Amino acid sequence: MRxxxxxxxxxxxxxxxxxxxxxxxxxxxxxxxxSRILFFHVPMAWVSFLAFxxxxxxxIAYLLRRNPRSDLRARVAVELGLMFCILATVTGxxxxxxxxxxxxxxxxxxxxxVLALLFYGAYLxxxxxxxxxxxxxxxxAVYAVLGVVVAPFFYFVLPRISGFTLHPEPVVNGSGxxxxxWHMQVVLFGSLVGxxxxxYWLHSLQCRLExxxxxx
Amino acid sequence: xxxxxxxxxxxxxxxxAKDWRSEFRTRYALNTVALFALTTLVLVSLGLGPLGSxxxxxxxxxxxxxxxxxxxxxxxxxxxxxxxxxxxxxxxxLRLAATPSAxxxxxxxxxxxxxxxxxALVAPLYLALVQLTVARxxxxxxxxxxxxxxxxxxxxxxxxIISQARGKGALFTVLAFPLLLPLFLxxxxxxxxxxVGDPTGPALAQLxxxxxALTVGPLMLFPSVWxxxx
Numbered sequence: 001m002r003x004x005x006x007x008x009x010x011x012x013x014x015x016x017x018x019x020x021x022x023x024x025x026x027x028x029x030x031x032x033x034x035s036r037i038l039f040f041h042v043p044m045a046w047v048s049f050l051a052f053x054x055x056x057x058x059x060i061a062y063l064l065r066r067n068p069r070s071d072l073r074a075r076v077a078v079e080l081g082l083m084f085c086i087l088a089t090v091t092g093x094x095x096x097x098x099x100x101x102x103x104x105x106x107x108x109x110x111x112x113x114v115l116a117l118l119f120y121g122a123y124l125x126x127x128x129x130x131x132x133x134x135x136x137x138x139x140x141a142v143y144a145v146l147g148v149v150v151a152p153f154f155y156f157v158l159p160r161i162s163g164f165t166l167h168p169e170p171v172v173n174g175s176g177x178x179x180x181x182w183h184m185q186v187v188l189f190g191s192l193v194g195x196x197x198x199x200y201w202l203h204s205l206q207c208r209l210e211x212x213x214x215x216x
Numbered sequence: 217x218x219x220x221x222x223x224x225x226x227x228x229x230x231x232x233a234k235d236w237r238s239e240f241r242t243r244y245a246l247n248t249v250a251l252f253a254l255t256t257l258v259l260v261s262l263g264l265g266p267l268g269s270x271x272x273x274x275x276x277x278x279x280x281x282x283x284x285x286x287x288x289x290x291x292x293x294x295x296x297x298x299x300x301x302x303x304x305x306x307x308x309x310l311r312l313a314a315t316p317s318a319x320x321x322x323x324x325x326x327x328x329x330x331x332x333x334x335x336a337l338v339a340p341l342y343l344a345l346v347q348l349t350v351a352r353x354x355x356x357x358x359x360x361x362x363x364x365x366x367x368x369x370x371x372x373x374x375x376x377i378i379s380q381a382r383g384k385g386a387l388f389t390v391l392a393f394p395l396l397l398p399l400f401l402x403x404x405x406x407x408x409x410x411x412v413g414d415p416t417g418p419a420l421a422q423l424x425x426x427x428x429a430l431t432v433g434p435l436m437l438f439p440s441v442w443x444x445x446x
Contacts, residue, residue, distance in 0.1 A: 063440050111401065118394040125390050129381040134444070139377050142437045143391065146373070149433040150395060150426075157422055158398055 009197050016194045019187040027184060034098040037091055039187050043195035044088035048116055049155045050199060051081025055123075056148025059141035069211070071137040074144055075127065076206045080199060082120040089113050112154040119147050119154075227314040231322025235297070236329075245330060249293035253338045256285045261345035274348070279407035282342050283363070283400050289334050294327050294371040295388040298379035307379075316439040320372065324434075327375075328368035335360045351413030359410060359423070363403035366427040370395050373434035376441045398426055 020039035027035035058074035061067070092110065093103040104110060123143055130136040180188070239245055260281045264274075301307040310319060339360060343350065350356045374392045378384045402423040409416050 112398075115394045115397055118397075122390045122394055125387065126377070126381065129387050131382070135380055138440060138444070139380060142373075142377065142440050145437055146395065146433055149429050150398070153398055153422075153426055153429070157425070158401070160418065 006201065009194070009201055012190070013194045013198065016187065016191045019183075019190060024183050024187045025181060027181070031098055034095055037095045038184075039191045041088060041091040041095060042188065043191045044084050044091060045113065045155075046192055047195050047199045048081050048085040048088055048113075049151060050196060051077050051084060052116070052119075052147055052151040054199075054203070055081065055144045056151075059144035059148075062137060062141045063145070068137065069207075071141065072210060073203070073207055074141060076203055076210070078120055078123050078144065080202055080206070082117070082124070084195075084199065085113065085117050085120060089117060108159040112158050115154050116151070119150075123147070224315060224318050227318035228321040228325070231310075231314060231319050232325045232329075235323065235326040239326075245293040245296065249289045249330065249334055250337065252292040253285055253289040253334055254341075256288050257338060257341060257345065260285065261342070264346060274346075275408055275412050278346055278348055279404045279411060282339070282407060283404050285338055285342070286331075286335060286363075286367075287396075287400060289338070290331055290367050290371060291389060291392075293330055293334070294368070295375050295378065295385065295392075297323050297327055297372060297375045299375070299384055302379045311442065316442045317435060319442065320376075320435060320438040323375075324369050324372040327372050328365060331364045331368050332361070335364055348411060350411050352410045355416065355420075356407065356410040358420075359403055359406040362420075362423050362427055363399055366399040366423070366430045367396055369427075369434055370399070370430045373438060373441065376438060380441075395430075399423070399430075402426065 016039065020036050024036070024039070026033065027038065055074045055077040058070045058077060062070035062074060089110075092113070096105060096110075097103045123140060126143055127136055127140050130139060264277065264281065298307075301310060314322075339356075342348070371388075371392060374388055374395065377391065378387045381387055402419050405419050406416060406423060408414075409419070
């Protein structure tokens with residue numbers, strides 16, 4: 001069953017890639033083929049936010065029940081979140097270089113993705129600074145829950161701080177509606193779903209792997 | 217008020233008073249923080265005082281530097297609020313003596329009063345030394361208070377976390393920075409609008425919201441940090 005689902009995920013992502021690179025039209029106002037980065041950059045950023053939520057969920061579960069497996073799931077979510085956050089930052093920087101000539105501009109969204117990166121890194125630094133396993137799990141869980149409290153600010157509130165942003169209006173706009181050509185909407189939505197499934201698949205894999213290692 | 221609430225509050229005040237009493241014995245935090253603040257203040261005004269900077273750039277650069285000074289000052293004084301309890305062995309007694317939320321509130325009030333005192337010292341001196349006039353002084357004061365509130369409460373929880381870890385000083389900065397940077401960003405933006413006289417836009421509401429999040433979150437999480445089995 002798991003193998004079947006994994007192959008379905010592979011197929012879905014393959015379709016997303018084909019859709020992104022071939023089927024979807026180019027967005028207006030972007031240089032060359034660069035608007036295709038959208039279909040990867042946005043889902044990566046979305047997954048990094050999802051990882052915050054996942055880590056927070058399992059951290060709350062740990063604080064309530066003290067089950068070590070919850071702590072493992074939280075930590076794996078943070079590690080994966082860090083990876084997707086780095087990917088989102090790098091793809092964003094590449095896109096910025098193509099569009100505006102510089103890799104980095106400290107645009108509000110760029111600031112907050114760096115904050116998210118720092119938060120993930122701080123979580124892992126905290127874990128490595130504590131010797132006792134129970135204390136490590138407990139304090140890391142507290143920090144992850146704090147992360148969930150501030151993550152909505154990082155991803156949704158602060159980027160709108162000054163009204164000025166380099167990020168384009170079709171997605172980040174005041175009316176809340178998406179103004180995008182429908183082929184692109186389909187591929188973007190498909191990519192979001194695909195990346196979400198990818199995150200949870202990787203998460204499940206990594207958790208199972210670590211538990212096998214523990215008992216071996 | 218019910219007796220339970222009164223006793224909870226008196227526990228919090230007792231922790232607050234104890235911290236100030238022991239602080240006045242050594243004056244360690246006060247001295248460190250004040251000296252840090254004054255040194256950076258001197259540096260900034262030397263470089264960017266009336267002779268050093270002109271024109272429109274002052275409105276964007278100078279608020280940033282004011283909050284940098286406050287950041288340094290708070291990093292010097294706030295992380296230690298729990299560390300000295302662990303080091304001097306009084307942490308166990310404190311765990312027995314008061315409920316966790318009262319301890320948190322007492323410690324947070326101590327950090328807040330310390331930071332507000334430093335702001336009261338630094339802000340007027342800063343304005344005088346760099347020759348800055350504030351178009352909206354009321355907003356300026358509100359931003360200082362709201363910013364100080366968030367920094368104190370967030371720092372108190374992080375201080376509690378690091379008191380049980382190794383590498384305390386460096387770890388505090390690592391943990392606190394992602395959490396507190398949004399506060400500083402908002403405060404800098406709002407200070408700029410206070411100096412220039414612009415309307416605040418959504419930033420003030422965002423700052424108040426973030427402060428709310430940093431009040432409720434740490435208050436609810438502190439028992440899990442403080443007590444091993446909670």
